[in-house]
Amino acid sequence: MEYRKLGRTGLRVSEICFGTATFGWHTDVPEAHRMLDEFVGTGSNFVDTADYYSAWAEGSYAGRSEEIIGEWFARSGKRHEVVLATKVCSPVGPLPNDRGLSRRHIMDAAEASLRRLRTDFIDLYQTHSMDNETPIEESLRALDDLVRQGKVRYLGCSNYTAWRLCQALWSSDVNGLARFDCVQPYYNLIDRADFERELAELVRVEQIAVIPYSPQAMGFLTGKHRGLSEAPADTRGTIDPRMKTYFTERNFALLDEMERIGQRHDKSLAQVSLGWLLTDPLMTAPIVGARNWEQLAESVAATGFRLTPEEKAKLDELTAWK
DSSP states (O other): OOEEEOTTSSOEEESSEEEOTTBTTTBOHHHHHHHHHHHHHTTOOEEEOOTTTTTTSTTOOTTHHHHHHHHHHHHHOOGGGOEEEEEEOSOOSSSTTSSSSOHHHHHHHHHHHHHHHTOSOEEEEEESSOOTTSOHHHHHHHHHHHHHTTSEEEEEEESOOHHHHHHHHHHHHHHTOOOEEEEEOBOOSSOOHHIIIIIHHHHHHHTOEEOOBOTTGGGGGGTTTTTOSSOOTTSGGGTOGGGGGOOSHHHHHHHHHHHHHHHHHTOOHHHHHHHHHHTSTTOOOOEEOOSSHHHHHHHHTTTTOOOOHHHHHHHHHHTOOO
16 A cells, blocks of 8 residues: 655555545445445555535435444444544534534534544544635634644645635644645546646645545546436436536547556556546545445555656646646
8 A cells, every 4th residue: 555644744644535425325334334444454544524424415414424434433443544534614404503614613513523433533624615704713723722632633624725725824823723734625637727726836835735536527537427418317416517517528538548548557547537646746645435345446446556757748738727
């Protein structure tokens, strides 16, 4: 297994992170536990969830993914083998303070996550999105208190613009607070501009870890949507408007080139999409979701895979946004 440092910290994580948004939705408890068993069995150690998962799924509710992971910790006794990441901000209930990054909600949400996860600490606690209605200092002081209490080890953020991340880093610096050491952007071969336009240079200079989510563009980059004009029913693509923009001649030509690269290395399209990210020194660990172990195993097998400079340049050219 290949490991990378989480930004400037001393924490080491596997270069594939297991995203568990399917738990309680497409993945039932026995299969979820099998996936965790097998994932850790490969030497991988990085698992990402959120208190919100899988609230959007019919028959599921906020916190269910964390509960399933907590049940696995209790059964397996492998909490020490996992670098556990979860998130706060998204709505987890009907009340006005059941969301956001106020001090009250952060403190309440952290305690609730710890109970569901059946652990006494969270390795990486992330703000799931920006909350422009709450002063950044209020959120950061609450997060800093959790670090000082030993309930959280490291802090991160998700879906942040460069200006908001810069504001947070400045506030942490001038107020002596724990800072964000990790950012989780939406980033893949098709969706490059938002990250590369401003955020990429900021994380490079500040030595911030990058754990991109949807590295396979909600499954489009695996090739499973070839020949279709839209995402199939009962997939994440039907609830995310970005998927509608993927079905273009340009993107299907991208799949053809990825397939040629994969054939040279005996790698699948899914693995080539991860290899493109893993070849970039700014990337720490792409977050990969899956419905079952067989899907996840394919992604884990991309560990250590790197594109040649020529192959990366070709894919970059095909997906250039400037």
